[in-house]
Structures are given as structure tokens and as C-alpha cells.
Amino acid sequence: GQWRELCFVWPSLLKYYSHSDSVSWLEEYKARHNAGLEAQRIVASFSKRFFSEHVPCDGFSDIETLGCPSHFFEDELMCILNMEGRKGLTWKYYAKKILYFLRQQNILKNLKEYLQRPTERQSFLEGAVLIDQYCNPLSDICLKSVQAQVDDITDKVRKVLRTKNPRHPSLASKAGEVLIPEVELQRQVLDAMNCVLYEQLKYKGNELDYYNSLNSYIHQVLIRRTGIPISLSVLYLTIARQLGVKLEPVNFPSHFLLRWCQGKEGSTDIFDYTYIDAFGKGKQLTVKECEYLIGHHVTEEFYGVVTSKEVLQRMVGNLLNLGKRESTDQSYQLLRDSLDLYLAMYPDNVQHLMLQARLYFHLGIWPGL
Numbered sequence: 001g002q003w004r005e006l007c008f009v010w011p012s013l014l015k016y017y018s019h020s021d022s023v024s025w026l027e028e029y030k031a032r033h034n035a036g037l038e039a040q041r042i043v044a045s046f047s048k049r050f051f052s053e054h055v056p057c058d059g060f061s062d063i064e065t066l067g068c069p070s071h072f073f074e075d076e077l078m079c080i081l082n083m084e085g086r087k088g089l090t091w092k093y094y095a096k097k098i099l100y101f102l103r104q105q106n107i108l109k110n111l112k113e114y115l116q117r118p119t120e121r122q123s124f125l126e127g128a129v130l131i132d133q134y135c136n137p138l139s140d141i142c143l144k145s146v147q148a149q150v151d152d153i154t155d156k157v158r159k160v161l162r163t164k165n166p167r168h169p170s171l172a173s174k175a176g177e178v179l180i181p182e183v184e185l186q187r188q189v190l191d192a193m194n195c196v197l198y199e200q201l202k203y204k205g206n207e208l209d210y211y212n213s214l215n216s217y218i219h220q221v222l223i224r225r226t227g228i229p230i231s232l233s234v235l236y237l238t239i240a241r242q243l244g245v246k247l248e249p250v251n252f253p254s255h256f257l258l259r260w261c262q263g264k265e266g267s268t269d270i271f272d273y274t275y276i277d278a279f280g281k282g283k284q285l286t287v288k289e290c291e292y293l294i295g296h297h298v299t300e301e302f303y304g305v306v307t308s309k310e311v312l313q314r315m316v317g318n319l320l321n322l323g324k325r326e327s328t329d330q331s332y333q334l335l336r337d338s339l340d341l342y343l344a345m346y347p348d349n350v351q352h353l354m355l356q357a358r359l360y361f362h363l364g365i366w367p368g369l
Helices: 002-007 011-016 025-049 057-064 070-081 089-116 124-135 143-164 183-200 218-224 229-242 287-294 308-325 333-345 350-363
Strands: 248-250 257-261 273-277 283-285
Touching: 025 070, 025 089, 070 089, 089 124, 089 333, 124 143, 124 218, 124 229, 124 308, 124 333, 143 183, 143 218, 143 229, 183 229, 218 229, 229 248, 229 257, 229 273, 229 308, 273 287, 283 287, 308 333, 333 350
Parallel strands: none
Antiparallel strands: 248 257, 257 273, 273 283
16 A cells, blocks of 8 residues: 555556556555666766757667666656746756657657558558657647547437437437448537538638648647648548448548438449538538639549558658748757658658658757667
8 A cells, every 4th residue: 555655656557557567566566766867867867968859869778678667767857847837947848848859759650550450450540640649749748539529429310310210220329330321320529510610610611721730630620720731531430430431531622521321332433422621611522623622623542542651651741741841940840750750651761761851960960860
């Protein structure tokens, strides 16, 4: 009991234990205490070794070979960051850099694991969360809480659906596990979704501040109820899938769309589909109307389906372009983060490898040779 109480001198550790765990609290206390000393030693050594704003690439090599559990190490870094007042500003500065690095390493590992899964196990929502986490490693973003918010919206859609059709199959407890084959029943789901998302919750495409990176981060889309076509499409198709309607992402240029099959399942005829604009309040479009949307004729391949990896590539590509525009940000953090993500997915892309080399040279960060 006494060691258990002592462990919770660090209350943020509570989430790592469940009531059913049998834990040696003395060992946990020792491990956390030692991790704290290790973190303090490394932060102190950073503040002695590096006087420039950017830590060189090989500066983090100590941390990659940590001898203690990383969540304990991170917890101590958070304690340093939360120290009162102006005390230890240099320590805080480096604690933040180290925490940023550690979390990003972990997220990259998760992204690589995600990309190795079979495509049917790569959820678009999880992919969007991984990108969000990588670009915001100090924020508290997790798939579980994002999924819970999406589930809340899905429940609201069910309520609307129940008033329109009390016997709708999407109301069954197993809904989402089975796709609804009838187009008319699918239409009822999409109508209820549009009612909830765009009328009740007032989601809308962010036309006024389109080039704000917050529009790309799924947790911000849920908070601010606005986004760009691709982030709103990921939300839209996730909710539809949870209600038994299969929508697919489409490779449409400059305005991301979803498609909804009206013909034979898996049809290759582009006219067998209705196209959905999640940025434009879920409007349903014909092929011709899609062309009006961007103002020019588009060949058939642009109506084809894209994989989850290609959706992520397009999300990261948007962030990369924003990173290039944000030249006022001296650290080029968004450009660095989006390049890391792009190269994690496509490690042999020469154009992006060159850009990364130029950026490192400009910032005076030399990769470990």
C-alpha cells in the first residue's frame, strides 16, 4: 500500500494501470524514480552541449538507447515542463525538444506498423489521427477519444434515422458490421447524416481560412466543426461506414470527393456512382457536376478509388504545401514534420529527400554521418 501511494506522487501515471493488474509497486516506484534521474541527467547535458536553437540529428542518440520505460521518462519531462514560473527555462526548452522527439519516434513506429497491415485493416480515421499526432506531438490526441467523438455523432444520426424509419437496419446493434445493400435505405442514412452534420452540428467547409493547418488535423476538425475537403471526407465516410453504408475516397484533383455506388457493386463505370462533396454540406453530384465544381473537364482515372495510403499521401501533401508557404515560421516545423511523414511512406522519393537535405543544411542540422 505504502509504495502504491508513493507511486501516485505522479498522478499522470494512473492511466497506465487497471484495477485488475497485479503490480509490484516497489519495483514501479524504483523504475519511475530512476527514470526521473535519467531524464534530469539528459536534459542537463543537453543544456550544456547545445547552444544553438536546433539540436543536431545525432544529438538524440542517448535517448534512443534509454534503459528505462519510455512512459516514465516522458512523465518526468512533463514534470519539468510544468515547473512553476520562470524557473529552469533552459531545462524546459530542452525537455520540450526531447519530448517532441520521443513522441514523434513512437508515432512513426505506429505509422509504419499501420502501413504494413492489409488494406482492409487500415482505417482512414486511424491514419488521419496518426498524421495529427505526428504534427502535434505535445497535444493529448488519441484514437480512442477521436473515435468516441465520431461515435457520438453516429448516435445522433441514428436518432434522426429512427424518426424517419423506425425499422431501418442501421438501428440494429450490429449495424456497421454488415453493409446495407438497398440503395434507398442507404440514401436514408446519408440524408440523416447531412441533417446532423450540417444542420444540427453546423459543420462546414472552411472557405474563409482554407490554408490553415488546423483544417487538416482531425481532432481540430471535431473541435472547430470545420475543415478542408479531405478531412471532412474522412469524417463523413467513417460515420457512413459505421451505419452500414460503403463510401469510397476518390482521386479527384484539387477537391477531394467520395463516391457512392448506385449500380453493381465494384462497377468500373464512373456513371454508376453518385459523388459526395463533404466540404459542400454532403451535396450529391453527377459526373458533370463534379467538373463544374473545379471548372474543367477531368479524365476517367480521376474518378477512381484511392487506397488509405494514397489518402494519407494527399493529406501530408497538403501539409507540405502549407509548410512551404509558412516561411515566417523560422523553425520550419510544419515543413519538417510533413517531410518526415512523406518519407516514412515513400522513403525513396528523391525530390523530397533533396528538399529535406536543403532544409537541414539551411537550419544547420547535420544528419548523423
